[in-house]
Amino acid sequence: MYELAPNIDLLFAEAGESAADRVRAAAAAGFSAVEMWGPTGKDIPALKDALEQTGVKLTAQLAEPRTQFMIPPKNHAPFYTGLEEGVQVALQLGCPRIVVGSGTGFGGRKRQDQLDELIEIYTKAVSLIDGSGITLVLEPVNVRVDHPGALLDRTSEAVYVARGVDSAQFGVLYDLYHSTVEGEDVEHELANAAGLIKYVQIADAPGRGEPGSGLIDWTSRLAQLHTSGYRGEIGLEYYPTISSAQSVKRIQELVAAP
Template identity: 45%
Template sequence: MAFDLSVNLEYGFTEAGDKIEDRIAAAAAAGFRKVELFLLKGRDLAAIKAALETHGVELVSTVADYVTQLVDPATHEGFLEVFRDAASAAKSLGCSNVVVTSGRGVPWLKRPVQLGIFADALRKLVPIAEELDVMILLESANTRFDHPGVLCSTTEDSVVVADMVAHPRVKVLYDLYHSVVEGEDPEAALSAAMHQVVHVQVADAPGRGEPGSGKIDWPGALAMFERVGYKGTVGLELQPTKPSAEAFAYIRGLCA
């Protein structure tokens, strides 16, 4: 069950302080060579780039935006610039994966219609993704606890939209934590999604802590990733319940 790991520095290695460059240094000192971030807007990109290069660390993914309600066509034009700015910042740091989320759904449109509008927004982003040489990763998030009202709440939602767009620049990020909290059968959900999945993230449930802090069977989860044919990086997007290096020791041992 050997998998490369990346750690999300919004939550991990916060002991190093508020500066992302210091968290990069701390992650590298702990042996991590891949990291992830949320929004890059307003951050010191030069300092982050220098830290990545100095410590030999790769930025695996960032997020374009969290708030835009892409089920509303009136948001699409403005989101083109939001995405361009986010993708340009990511590429300046050597990162080619930009996560795009659906935003909140609406009660007055049928679900297939809303998913179709989201797909329309993504089609408009594809030329920018091609120009800047980035991937658009769709991520579903659970509505039961963390993100009430979000449109894409199941793994299937993101896969359906990616299938609608049917472009190699639009793929799916599968998050085991969100899948479990939403009540999915993870193996069934991921198996059905594997034709679109290019990245996986994890956290334990309940609590969104590190593997071993909740009730997920982690040897079983990693074996499941192998059974469905996933060979990529496993992202630790979680809130550690203890110091980061200690919190990540269990999953690192399983993935070694």
């Protein structure tokens, strides 16, 4: 049903530190796609060779630096410069998406004002990369466990920003783990975001381990995702509690089920 893309910064560590070696390990395990965090610290030519030699595609990478947009003096120039550089790396690697975030919110300003400023920031970002073929996907993250202080912790607010940017090159990254930890109604959020979700990531909750290590009903959640109309790749962004090869079996079986 879905093409799975293990995160090579978290999975297949058994293959070593090299991103290229982890791509080859993922390919050997039967994957045709992978995702990664930022390109910093990676041997990009070697990674490109590994992707080309295995036929594995890279589905997503992070924007760098992870700018704290709302904190004075609010100098966004490093973000825009880093984004343009990231686009060049993405083009080299054939990666169609760059994941962006909200940064830390500023307690002295109304939340609505900060969300509206995100719209301005990302409208400019989209204009800077226009014509590249790269899509920016905005990720809301949970503040209860993993990202205390982050501004964007609600799927509905990421949808609000995406609607404000109003570009085919901008959408929402829906992370089922973050959404679950925040206590969201998954079916409702997927319905509300229909048409704007341009990438999905998963991990089980609690614990952020592989599917089957927590309490999420994966059969139901995958059915809800399918009903929402999403047909793209699913990134496996979890911390394996067992070997990578063993940890992916459960979700592979579920995705392969009719």
